[in-house]
Amino acid sequence: MPKLNRDTRTDVTFTLNGKKVTARSEPRLLLTDLLRHELGATGTHVGCEHGVCGACTVRIDGEPARACLTLAAQAEGADIQTVEGLEPEPGGMSPLQAAFREHFALQCGFCTAGILISLKALFDRKPGASEQEIREQLSGHLCRCTGYTPIVRAALAAQAQMREEEPRNA
């Protein structure tokens, strides 16, 4: 049975934004630290390290999850998506990102990555999510700048845009 010793750094391998990555990790290393400091994926932010603020939210196997409450070792073999994986091409923006810009749904931008990830996960699973469902999804995030209104507007606008584009992409 694989037992990882506390003092030993071992390889963790998973898929990050579609690419296979391997990094060295002790058992206690948090996924946030692995992503940010071992892999340089600094788009995912750290705000509380106890699972409340939502800034570190990433997708693990499609589901939005707190990277700060995930041990790097638990990510072995997982499919992880972070904000760096939302951009369709360098310099481009997905409909969700574009809607955030258009609706001024961010100010300092520190909580934004986690919020984008949560909304993306929701819309992928439930393209027709109601405003109430969108709000419930957003309630797992703290934003101190915007008062949330423009975030909800951006989410609704992006949803409408994506649903319009859906048939064309299909």
Next chain:
Amino acid sequence: MTVNPPADRWVGRSVPRIEDAALLTGRGRFIDDLPTHAGTLAAAILRSPHGHAAIRSIDATAALASDGVVAVVTGDDVQRLTRSMTVGVKANVECWPIATDRVRYVGEPVAIVVAADRYLAEDAAERIAVDYEILPAVVDPEAALGSDAPVLHPSLGSNLINERSFSYGDPDGAFAGAAHRIAVEIAYPRNSCTPIETYGVVAGYDPGEDAYDILANFQGPFSIHAVVARALKVPGNRMRLRTPPSSGGSYGIKQGVFPYMILMGVAARIAGRPVKWVEDRLEHLAASVSATNRVTRLEAAVEADGRITALAFDQIEDCGAHLRAPEPATLYRMHGNMTGAYAIANVSIRNRVVLTNKTPTGLNRGFGGPQIYYPLERLMQRIARQLNLDPLDVVRRNLIPANAFPYRTATGALLDSGDYPAALERAVVEGGLGELVERRTNARAKGRLYGIGMAAVVEPSVSNMGYITTVLTPGEREKAGPKNGAQATATIAIDPLGSVSVKVASVPQGQGHRTVLAQVVADALGLEPSAIAVVADVDTARDAWSIASGNYSSRFAPAVAGAAKLAADRIRAKLEAVAAGQLNTMPADVVFAGGRAASRSNPDNGVSFARVAAAAHWAPGTLPETVDQTIRETVFWTPPELSAPNGSDEVNSSLCHGFIFDFCGVEVDAVTGEARIDRYVTMHDCGTILHPAMVEGQVRGGFAHALGAALYEEYAYGADGSFQSGTLADYLIPTVMEVPEPVILHHETPSPFTPLGAKGVGEGNCMSTPACIANAVADAIGVDDLDLPLTPSKIAGLLAGPERQAKNPPRQAREAQPGGRRKLTGEGAAEVAASREAVWKMLLDPATLEAIIPGSHGVTQVSDTHFTADVTLGVGPVKGRYKAEIELFDLDEPNAVTLRGTTTGALGFGEGEGRITLSDTGTGKTRIAYTYEAGIGGKVASVGGRLLDGAARVVIGQFFKALANHAGGANGPGTGLLARLKGLIGGRS
């Protein structure tokens, strides 16, 4: 979003933000994202678990031997290498960024571990042994003034660090002649705007030059640079301070990072390598910075029609354990506009600043405003209630009239512009106050609790750097020399390809400064905003900056953007002369538009902007004689209106004064006490609006912060100084489910004092909204006294009548007093199959204690009745190792004994006392009954408050269960054991 976009210019339009491309794609550059020098070490800080204690000794031997550790820094090192931070009042007191001889608040730094990474640094920090002697603490500002209060700083002699009294006009005469005297008493609580990004510092030290290089997500004001350089004992040019390009929110809070610049500078110096420290959330909540809490008695002299003729303030400001720069600025920031939006000629003010065993205070959105306007606007409602007037009429009758601007207030502010009555009347109509009144009538007819609140507020912006000296007497000010002004700087540079860069020292934390500056400069030079590159972070070694630089007192739009406009105008004037030469026309005939310079009279006669702009690089000889260069233009702007406080203590504390009128309808759930905001209307006059969407963003953000302060957020302390809001599950920040969308209205009266006519806008709702919501709740439930936050439990308590009692009342745990010491009491009993004498013998036997103390690793007998033990205590996964002392008292053989114990460990400390009584039940059995009282503090108390009492009961239960087992009471596994366990642990505590 765009409101009436002006066709001919960029300013005034809601253009997309330049900042967003990076922030939306994970390419922001926040402090923890930036690369560091190879070999940079990580710091972790060991902090005080006590509100007040003397440090007997610090033993870092084990920590220094711990894996990866390079250095451990303590107060001794900091005292050796630095000097005390400057204190803003004349007082015999020192102010260190780390504890020296004693700790004065939970979370105060005690030692810094520098190690290869943060994990190892935290491992080592746990191995530092600090021997504390716990001192009595004081957290209540009024109690701190008592003659028997524990004194935090013995050199000061008391906890009162500054007192001043002021009188303007003839308050005594006005009160003597008043028809009514109406007063409110308010205890404004502690809270903080808690940015989602915490503090971060990366510090380096070069011994060859005796120079520090510090990167910190500091926000300004850069007067603090002087404080840090002086503390580090280097000239300002040996203290390079840089800020990262992105900062994850601040709202004033990141001013408070500066003591850590000093600490990390010292740590880097001792370690001989750069040191990086990123604050964690627990550190942030306990010990970053807080707004002040304040006790205010505010009395008004009132005419029969509700007109106020005088105000008398008595304010006790609680700045926490140290008076840290720039405090007591919170108390003086509003000094010029203490009369709010009202024309009140007579004012008296008594200001006392006290120190208590709480985190030192500092900047926080609204800075000083909530503490003033909450009493003032609650008073306005009280006047209406008491005189049976419509609250709106009371506001109307006291507003400064429209024709009075610029208006000099009694305390010295020069209110720049406004039409308060017009803005108010528009808000009433456009916001639908009449409809809310109707809703209230209908709701009340159905027995529901519905109230309407309002608040009128003057929002100051662009602080006078001299306002804080109002804390000194005129004589002291005379000696110190005048301080005043608000230097703003902006630099515009043109490169050899003719493209334009803007550099300001504004240090934004999300306010979109770069976008607005691009708009302003684009307008001046006839370019697209996307053509302008803007840098807004600071490097004190390279940039133009001054003490007023930074992002605070809502100074960006009025001061910084204004300075950029002046710089752009200046360079445009020169470029006009250059272009006139190239176009063979007069400078006055040159127009810059669409990326070209052209003749106004003959638009076909034109040349590209770049060709004109780059001439100073490529062909300086072609410049007209009147133009020296067009490569770089730096403007320094300070408004003449911001003079130093005068001999009568009148001070124009801020340059600009916006106006806000808010009202709201709130329904209170009679069962749960929850306050639901039905509609919130906020009318703003912030002068000229530069970017409508950003202004709305500032209003919404401020509103959300204020809603938190009104209903959810509080930094709570126990009477023993324990900190109770240590996690984001205890300090409750509103989510999208709690924040309603306010109706935002605007009434623009440009400021005559600022280059663009703009005023600040970011802080106003933090001043108006808490009072507005409280007024509505007070109206809904018909009470006079309301202190924030208005929790459902608090509101329900005000609504509740006598409680239905139990027929078989259980013995209650003693009700904790609000804010009281965390005391845990309980009792239990068990029957064991042993004689009283046998049980008694066991109690005095170390071997028994060894067996029954939960998780004991060994008991040492010090005397017959004194034992020490090394124990592991905990419930579920929460376990910690503690040193325990147990003493037996009041021995009444074989009937009763008192056990007194203390435990100390990494997770906190506890003390408890239990009385055990043994009684014979006959048939050789003994009933063991116990009562206990315990107190717990430290880390567990801060972060696990919700679970703590229950967990402690489990641990105490384990002890008595073991005692019963040991005495032969165990009936073996099965229902009996379970039932008895429950009786012991949960049953009758």
Next chain:
Amino acid sequence: MKPAPFDYVRAASLDEALSALHEAGDEARVIAGGQSLVPMLNMRLARPSVLVDVMRIGELARIEHRKGMITIGAGVRQAQLERWAPLAGTLPLVASMMPWVGHAQTRSRGTVCGSFAHADPSAELPLALLALEGEVHLRSKKARRVLPAADFFLGMMATAAQPGEMVEAIGLPAHGIGTGTAFAEVARRHGDFAIVACAAIARPGGAIRLAVGGVADTPQAIALPDPSDPDFDDRLNEFAWALNARDDLHASARYRRDLVRSLGRRTVEEAVSCRS
């Protein structure tokens, strides 16, 4: 805020997990979703020597409905249960509670059994277990045993699980035909732990059970008469007092008792009204 060091066992089978737990005894903790445990690791409130990850054990990730009992394995995440199609039909009480359990971002990882093992008295799922008179399947290397919910929760974060033992599954009896259920909760914010949470079950035969979380150190339940019964409020009041509510940062003891009385009645009435 980084965890203290620990060894980590990624168990591929239940046997491996149980052996690892047996070996490490009191020093080991099971990690499933980690949503309760990792915050305590990060704060160093918890410092186990060994973590045994049970999420790779396929057999634990199942929800089974057999003979009126719904068995939820230790690897079942809360989101999985929330989306389990038969949930609304078989466990309507649990279905109505799920949106109150943390946030979507924690339900995605957090497990159902983990919430029981953590035994937070304010958490919703333990309340459901007690209200529905469910059972907890404990398993160690040497033995397995089944405890009724009431015997499993011993106190704040304290359960009857012994060192070396893990919660293998929990069993919840499916909703009987005609049973009415209701759930109500008051929390400071959406997704917060309950100040008071009430779950009521009204059986067709007339039996009414009210369970309350957030007040005592463990969820507590009481059998009540019909709300129209003149004794109802007295009985509920005695119960409210017997819970020994305490003051804390978020609510007073009195407030909690008031809510037990008001919310309790409301919840029972709603359960009775949807009984058929």
